[in-house]
Amino acid sequence: MNRSAKRINIKDVAAQAGVHASTVSRVLNPDTVSMVSVAVAEKVIKIAREMGYQPSAIAAGLRTGRSYTVGVLIPDLTNPIFPHIVRGIERTLDQEGYIAVIADSDNSRKNEHAILDSMQARRVDGLILATAHRKDALVDSCIAESIPIVLVNRTTDTHAATEVINDDEWGIGLAVEHLVQLGHRRIAFLGGPLDTSTGRDRQRAFTKYGRADRFEFDPELLVDCRAFTESEGYRGFASLLDKGREFSAVVAANDLLALGGYDALGEAGMQCPRDISVTGFNDMLFMDRLRPPLTTVHIPLDEMGVKAAELLLSLIRDPAMETTSVKLAPRLVVRGSTAAPKH
Amino acid sequence: MNRSAKRINIKDVAAQAGVHASTVSRVLNPDTVSMVSVAVAEKVIKIAREMGYQPSAIAAGLRTGRSYTVGVLIPDLTNPIFPHIVRGIERTLDQEGYIAVIADSDNSRKNEHAILDSMQARRVDGLILATAHRKDALVDSCIAESIPIVLVNRTTDTHAATEVINDDEWGIGLAVEHLVQLGHRRIAFLGGPLDTSTGRDRQRAFTKYGRADRFEFDPELLVDCRAFTESEGYRGFASLLDKGREFSAVVAANDLLALGGYDALGEAGMQCPRDISVTGFNDMLFMDRLRPPLTTVHIPLDEMGVKAAELLLSLIRDPAMETTSVKLAPRLVVRGSTAAPKH
DNA sequence: TTGTAGGCGTTATCAC
DNA sequence: GTGATAACGCCTACAA
Numbered sequence: 148m149n150r151s152a153k154r155i156n157i158k159d160v161a162a163q164a165g166v167h168a169s170t171v172s173r174v175l176n177p178d179t180v181s182m183v184s185v186a187v188a189e190k191v192i193k194i195a196r197e198m199g200y201q202p203s204a205i206a207a208g209l210r211t212g213r214s215y216t217v218g219v220l221i222p223d224l225t226n227p228i229f230p231h232i233v234r235g236i237e238r239t240l241d242q243e244g245y246i247a248v249i250a251d252s253d254n255s256r257k258n259e260h261a262i263l264d265s266m267q268a269r270r271v272d273g274l275i276l277a278t279a280h281r282k283d284a285l286v287d288s289c290i291a292e293s294i295p296i297v298l299v300n301r302t303t304d305t306h307a308a309t310e311v312i313n314d315d316e317w318g319i320g321l322a323v324e325h326l327v328q329l330g331h332r333r334i335a336f337l338g339g340p341l342d343t344s345t346g347r348d349r350q351r352a353f354t355k356y357g358r359a360d361r362f363e364f365d366p367e368l369l370v371d372c373r374a375f376t377e378s379e380g381y382r383g384f385a386s387l388l389d390k391g392r393e394f395s396a397v398v399a400a401n402d403l404l405a406l407g408g409y410d411a412l413g414e415a416g417m418q419c420p421r422d423i424s425v426t427g428f429n430d431m432l433f434m435d436r437l438r439p440p441l442t443t444v445h446i447p448l449d450e451m452g453v454k455a456a457e458l459l460l461s462l463i464r465d466p467a468m469e470t471t472s473v474k475l476a477p478r479l480v481v482r483g484s485t486a487a488p489k490h
Numbered sequence: 491m492n493r494s495a496k497r498i499n500i501k502d503v504a505a506q507a508g509v510h511a512s513t514v515s516r517v518l519n520p521d522t523v524s525m526v527s528v529a530v531a532e533k534v535i536k537i538a539r540e541m542g543y544q545p546s547a548i549a550a551g552l553r554t555g556r557s558y559t560v561g562v563l564i565p566d567l568t569n570p571i572f573p574h575i576v577r578g579i580e581r582t583l584d585q586e587g588y589i590a591v592i593a594d595s596d597n598s599r600k601n602e603h604a605i606l607d608s609m610q611a612r613r614v615d616g617l618i619l620a621t622a623h624r625k626d627a628l629v630d631s632c633i634a635e636s637i638p639i640v641l642v643n644r645t646t647d648t649h650a651a652t653e654v655i656n657d658d659e660w661g662i663g664l665a666v667e668h669l670v671q672l673g674h675r676r677i678a679f680l681g682g683p684l685d686t687s688t689g690r691d692r693q694r695a696f697t698k699y700g701r702a703d704r705f706e707f708d709p710e711l712l713v714d715c716r717a718f719t720e721s722e723g724y725r726g727f728a729s730l731l732d733k734g735r736e737f738s739a740v741v742a743a744n745d746l747l748a749l750g751g752y753d754a755l756g757e758a759g760m761q762c763p764r765d766i767s768v769t770g771f772n773d774m775l776f777m778d779r780l781r782p783p784l785t786t787v788h789i790p791l792d793e794m795g796v797k798a799a800e801l802l803l804s805l806i807r808d809p810a811m812e813t814t815s816v817k818l819a820p821r822l823v824v825r826g827s828t829a830a831p832k833h
Numbered sequence: 834t835t836g837t838a839g840g841c842g843t844t845a846t847c848a849c
Numbered sequence: 850g851t852g853a854t855a856a857c858g859c860c861t862a863c864a865a
Contacts, residue, residue, distance in 0.1 A: 206842030
């Protein structure tokens with residue numbers, strides 16, 4: 148193909164086919180092709196193909212006000228739970244002719260706002276946010292401007308937006324019950340940041356089961372970590388050990404915290420699960436290959452992405468749609484990090 | 491904000507500021523703001539901000555022919571090497587006002603073509619491809635149509651496109667030398683698919699060091715896997731054991747193959763590194779937490795993304811730019827999967 | 834320094 | 850069933 152070859156547009160095709168541009172437009176649009184005679188339609192399609200015509204989504208977008216593009220905001224793509232969500236989203240969007248603009252905010256609120264601006268400039272038809280905090284200005288402003296959004300994985304206290312989240316209460320229940328059945332009575336909790344729904348809900352669920360006497364509840368055995376990271380898990384677990392209170396198991400609010408716990412445990416000369424049992428949450432990639440393999444709560448991440456994309460498409464098509472909340476059921480995966488307590 | 495609020499456009503701002511739209515346009519464009527008097531510029535900026543004006547990148551794109559959008563094609567986002575590359579890409583693009591449309595082809599050539607069409611329809615300014623095969627029709631067609639592209643991680647036999655890849659020969663050399671220094675003489679190679687540059691180059695490098703007598707080279711100890719997956723690694727390693735030839739170490743062409751090797755090894759009742767030493771390639775997340783922790787070749791993935799994005803931006807700005815090849819240096823990370831041979 | 838006018842490639846609304 | 854026309858929102862010669 149010639150370097151200087153001008154890009155073929157709808158008029159070129161129309162001229163070649165001996166029809167008007169609007170006819171070509173009608174032929175190429177599934178909704179309007181029925182207005183055109185079959186003979187003309189076939190001819191136009193043939194010629195368009197021959198000429199290698201590629202409609203400009205930009206021009207169409209300018210005219211129609213729809214970009215068939217969706218923004219996806221991720222706090223940290225290198226956290227292995229997100230790629231699965233993203234895949235589910237993309238597969239679903241793709242089937243409907245939409246494309247995803249993915250942006251990684253690197254856990255920075257400032258970045259989030261810049262990214263939102265950038266996406267709005269590109270006139271995305273809607274947004275999927277995996278970055279929600281319990282109070283979230285970004286979510287609020289999207290709602291205020293009635294931009295179609297769906298929250299995924301985390302949500303806000305207001306539940307004002309359509310959301311697809313995990314059933315955290317159920318998930319923590321699975322972990323707790325598993326430990327209780329093994330015979331654990333003194334169970335600690337390595338919690339996540341309380342400004343996220345996941346951090347708060349998981350802690351709340353744990354407390355609830357404790358207060359319901361599923362085990363010997365001791366508030367001193369609750370530790371909050373400032374972030375869902377290995378280093379915070381390490382710090383949190385170490386501070387737990389420092390307290391000198393007795394416990395035989397730890398429920399971590401996510402896998403990364405559990406990994407940090409592994410480190411602190413090893414450093415203290417203890418072994419998992421011989422001395423302490425540990426459960427995680429999320430079932431990230433390779434959690435089955437650790438030493439010991441991590442017993443954890445598996446979340447249907449791909450499905451989460453699929454559902455979020457489906458809901459967003461509905462919302463785009465019908466902005467008046469009621470905001471809905473989808474809660475997905477996790478399941479427990481028992482591996483080598485949990486065992487009966489020593490005595 | 492009112493639900494029915496019309497989106498503010500450049501004319502609205504101009505009217506409010508008592509100037510013409512073209513003046514507003516000039517003010518908001520860094521390249522032309524100097525043409526406008528400071529007083530007017532300040533006023534326009536103030537009013538634009540007050541009115542919440544957000545320029546339409548779509549309209550600007552239609553006019554200028556540039557979308558400030560770049561497509562990124564990834565074979566499988568859930569492979570943990572890619573998120574790091576993507577992050578590097580995004581951070582770099584973002585600084586220049588570009589945004590990335592990420593698409594996961596799910597390792598399917600057919601998907602790749604559909605995605606390319608979709609991206610071309612959106613008039614992306616360029617493309618970063620992590621999906622290259624040694625012969626790659628997609629790459630060829632991009633070059634034929636002079637779409638700016640940069641290949642990342644893998645390349646084609648033709649080297650016809652600008653590329654940012656790892657120095658695989660060097661990396662394999664690091665692994666081999668490490669094993670040789672430990673005293674290994676009979677070393678096997680668990681290779682990747684030969685239709686990718688990484689698969690081929692790593693195998694070639696291994697063979698080269700063998701033929702140069704760095705160790706006792708035995709062609710029977712070369713196994714090709716059909717994909718860079720754990721299951722293929724398992725299959726490959728098992729077939730190696732079936733041959734019954736003696737060897738004390740295995741160099742795997744990537745970490746996933748090595749993991750599959752771990753499985754086959756365990757199943758055969760052998761231990762790593764006691765019976766067989768294993769090295770990986772890539773240094774994926776959590777490779778330090780396996781049993782045993784994997785000795786592997788670390789690749790600067792983030793830097794790879796950064797470089798790729800930088801080159802693409804140069805290419806977009808100067809399409810006549812010479813195609814260049816950047817090779818990044820990996821480093822060896824010694825962990826617990828390698829040790830001196832038994833006797 | 835600022836305004837005017839035309840057009841980027843579509844599609845929606847007319848008219849025929 | 851098809852064609853003509855205007856408009857989406859912006860940028861950029863060119864004119865003043």
